[in-house]
Each structure stands twice: as C-alpha cells, then as structure tokens.
Amino acid sequence: MRELSVRFDGWDRDDYRLSDREKQDCLDQLSGQALKDIEFAQAQIRNFAEVQRASIGDVEVETMPGVVLGHRTIPVSSAGCYVPGGKYPLLASAHMSVITAKVAGVPRVITCAPPFQGKPAAAIVAAQVLAGADDIYCLGGIQAVGAMALGTQSIAPVDMLVGPGNAYVAEAKRQLFGRVGIDLFAGPTETLVIADDSVDGELCATDLLGQAEHGPDSPAILLTTSAALARDTMKQVERLLAILPTADHARKAWENFGEVIVADSDAEMVAIADEIASEHVQVMTRDPDYFLAHMTNYGALFLGPRTNVSYGDKVIGTNHTLPTKKAARYTGGLWVGKFLKTCTYQRVTSDAASAMIGEYCSRLCALEGFAGHGEQANIRVRRYGGRDIPYAGRAEPVEA
Numbered sequence: 001m002r003e004l005s006v007r008f009d010g011w012d013r014d015d016y017r018l019s020d021r022e023k024q025d026c027l028d029q030l031s032g033q034a035l036k037d038i039e040f041a042q043a044q045i046r047n048f049a050e051v052q053r054a055s056i057g058d059v060e061v062e063t064m065p066g067v068v069l070g071h072r073t074i075p076v077s078s079a080g081c082y083v084p085g086g087k088y089p090l091l092a093s094a095h096m097s098v099i100t101a102k103v104a105g106v107p108r109v110i111t112c113a114p115p116f117q118g119k120p121a122a123a124i125v126a127a128q129v130l131a132g133a134d135d136i137y138c139l140g141g142i143q144a145v146g147a148m149a150l151g152t153q154s155i156a157p158v159d160m161l162v163g164p165g166n167a168y169v170a171e172a173k174r175q176l177f178g179r180v181g182i183d184l185f186a187g188p189t190e191t192l193v194i195a196d197d198s199v200d201g202e203l204c205a206t207d208l209l210g211q212a213e214h215g216p217d218s219p220a221i222l223l224t225t226s227a228a229l230a231r232d233t234m235k236q237v238e239r240l241l242a243i244l245p246t247a248d249h250a251r252k253a254w255e256n257f258g259e260v261i262v263a264d265s266d267a268e269m270v271a272i273a274d275e276i277a278s279e280h281v282q283v284m285t286r287d288p289d290y291f292l293a294h295m296t297n298y299g300a301l302f303l304g305p306r307t308n309v310s311y312g313d314k315v316i317g318t319n320h321t322l323p324t325k326k327a328a329r330y331t332g333g334l335w336v337g338k339f340l341k342t343c344t345y346q347r348v349t350s351d352a353a354s355a356m357i358g359e360y361c362s363r364l365c366a367l368e369g370f371a372g373h374g375e376q377a378n379i380r381v382r383r384y385g386g387r388d389i390p391y392a393g394r395a396e397p398v399e400a
Helices: 002-009 020-029 032-054 092-104 122-131 141-150 167-176 201-212 227-241 247-257 266-276 288-294 309-314 351-368 371-385
Strands: 059-064 067-075 078-082 108-113 135-138 160-162 191-195 220-224 258-262 280-284 300-303 340-348
Touching: 002 141, 020 122, 032 092, 032 122, 078 092, 078 141, 092 108, 092 122, 108 122, 108 141, 122 135, 141 160, 141 167, 191 201, 191 266, 201 220, 201 227, 201 247, 201 280, 201 309, 220 227, 220 247, 220 266, 227 247, 227 258, 247 258, 266 288, 280 288, 280 309, 288 300, 300 309, 340 351, 351 371
Parallel strands: 078 108, 078 160, 108 135, 191 220, 191 280, 220 258, 280 300
Antiparallel strands: 059 067, 067 340
C-alpha cells in the first residue's frame, strides 16, 4: 500500500489515518459559508436517505396455520467509502456514501481519499468529518481500495466497498467483488438530455457540457423530436466550449462520445432512451411525467428544466453514485438499501403444520434423489405426525 501511494501520489506517512488534530485543521481551513453549504447539502441527502430507510421494514406473516415466515433488514457491519480527489476534490461523494451508510445503520464506516496537491484535501476531509465517518484515511487509488477490502496491519477489512473512482479503482472493485460486496460497477459519467422545442439550445448545451467536463470519455447525448433544437444545441455547444474553463475535457468528450439523435415522437424517444440506459437522464419536454411513467432503464431522472444533473450530483438529496455502461438495465444507484441485507427466517408453531409441510418436503426430496434432505422431513413426520415412514423413504399421500 505504501509503495503504491509513494509511486502514484508521492505521498508517504507513518500512519495514513488522519488524526483528530488534522481533521480539525481541515475544518478550520474552510470558511463559515463553505461549512454551511456542506451542511446544507448533507442535510438534504440525510433527509431523503431517512425517508428511504423508513420505507424498508421487517415483515412477518403466518402463511398458513402454524407456519410463520419473515425477514429482517440488517445493515452490513462495516463499509469502506472511496472518495475520488485526484483531478477534482469531489467532496459530494463523501456525503453520498458516508451519510447513506450511517442512515442505513452501518456501525463502522471508514473513508479513503487521495491527497490533493500534496496534502489532505480540506473540503473532502471536512465533508467526511461532518458526514460522520469513523476513520478517515488520506490514501488514494487501488492501494486505498485494496487496503479497505483486504485489510492491513493497522486497517481492519470492511464488508462492503462503495464510491466512484477512475478506471483503476473500478477494476480493483471488480476484482474484489465476492470477497466484499460493492455498490455497483461505475464507468465514466454519462448524460442523456431528452428535449423538445419547449426549450432552447443553450439550456441543452449547458446540461450536456456540464457532465462532459468529467473527462474525455464521458458520453453526452441529445435526444430530441426537434431538428431545429438539434442544430441549435450543436451550435451552442461550440459557442460554450470557447468560454468553458474545463473545455479541454468537455471538448474531447463531445468530439469522441457526443451524439445528437432526432426521433419522431415521445414514444420513440422512450424506446431509444431505454436502449441507451444512461446514468443521468435530463428530461426537458412539455410532459416530463410521460417519461417518468414509461422509462425503465436509467440511473436517475431529472424532470423539467428547473432541475438538472448537477443538483443531483451535489446537493438536492438523491444519491449521485449511479449505474453506467447499461447497468441501469438491472440495477439502480447507491441508496440505503445497498447497505442492508434482507435475511429471512421461518418458524413452525404446531405439530400438525410440521408434519403437513414435512410430507410435501419428503416427496419433493425424493424427486431430486436427496435422501438426507428427505430424512430431515421424514423424522418430523414420524415424530409430529405419528406416521411410520421408512428410513430414506418418502411420505406417501394419505388416502382421503
């Protein structure tokens, strides 16, 4: 871990865990307004996470007389949250992972973020402290992911890894999946803008480039029913790229992965959007609720021109760790449920119920050739049902 940290980040310490004094120093470096802004964002994320947690309950039901089935939702025991910070200090990722884990009830939440310009990134550390991280490490890249998942002499391993990162971090998580749980496989940021002629090209171009600045491999797609809007948006993209401070990344993304698609109808746009299965989908049409009702493959929807992906990334309260590379076909993004295990239990409360279920189980085990499984049922049919079942035999139906 230390070798890789020195090699890739030029960063070496006796202990990569930040001390209380270092945490406080980072907090002191931020202005009062910056701290208030972080606290506001964290309050929104915590509020929505608490609503989500309240929607997930334990269940117990008597499915037939004497048979009780249920499940409990149990948080994982520990989680490791990776917060990217090599290119940009992405403090929002601290809110999204740490707060969500804590609201889910995870007892131990640790974080890793790389140094920024040769020292801990003050804003990231402040966000981690305010979010409630139990231990904070200034450590980046695959060495951080490996340390959290595998453990070291001084870092106890975690049960689950969450948080975005670059391609190397994503690959490390992929290789570690199975040894630990992960939130999802995250690739480059993706954005899809669905629009009609109720909005203008400047708004569409702004929302496309706002996500394209993540990096040169970030897809940005306009899907519209208006050819005029398509042409205007492409014109506005070129105008904005001339003045956008992060145009180096955004231009490469637009030139290599940008698309403009013109469809005939809202229904066709839904079909195309579901095929794309984009991470972020900004809907700016006369009836955005049509897309909410009909779309099925997306990471998150941003409905109407008054909201946008940046709100979701930074402050509004929904989680910004979302599926990419068509993973939205089978998973949603990070939320409190990702940190919860749904664990079932069963209870049989009467002799009659045990004997009745046992007879069915005995015959089904015999169909599969599992004599030992069958005996687990047969012994209970004998004891609780008073029937004489041969050893490794089957409980034949009783004639009515």
